[in-house]
Amino acid sequence: MTNRIVDHPVLGKLTNRPPVTFTFDGKTYEGMEGDTIASALLANGIRQLRVHEGTGTPRAIYCNIGHCFECRVTVNDAKIVRACMTPIQNEMVIESGKMQPAPFKASPEEWPRTYAEFEKMNDNHKEGVPHA
Template sequence: MSRILDHPILGSLDSRERISFRFDGVTYEAYKNETIAAALLANGIRKLRVHEDSGTPRGIYCNIGHCLECRVTVNNQKNVRACLTIVEKDMIVESGKRHPNIVRGMVEKQ
């Protein structure tokens, strides 16, 4: 994927520190002060989680923190918004998983 190489406010990418992070067990590269969402998009990742009821894929929708579609697990903390969270060196990010449905005290098979 591509990034803006020279931004009028953020400056040139060449001057920014590169860091690594993991998403679903794979190591990716990000730039310091970049959001998780931006880093994932730049690395070609579109699916961040699945819908809790239907299991359909979800990704970045509003990218300003209102819709909650980009929720991921970060260093074992669930429901973190990828569009508002700055990626950190060696951060472990996991896609949101579909939770089992509980009906009348029984767990349905997915």
């Protein structure tokens, strides 16, 4: 862990704490007891925690106090976990947020604005398919 602060100007020297082993996106890393997921990842040089679900642009820690949800990850199959607020635990399995598939194949300008427009769009795509 090359990015860990061990002598803080305000907090003083940080004592050695027991190591905690965890995985992030399939790779094994080591943190320290008392770390949050975010601080353990940062200490290991990992800044990107997820990508924007729609655009795929990278996202990282933003507020670091639990308000913005930019640092959300999946932990042991639990989705939408805030990395900045969640203490790291031994053998934790953490996965970054991935880009989600687009709900429509049309461009945003062509997306339906009402449910009636959605139904019409959906019917147009099902031409030749009998309705139940």
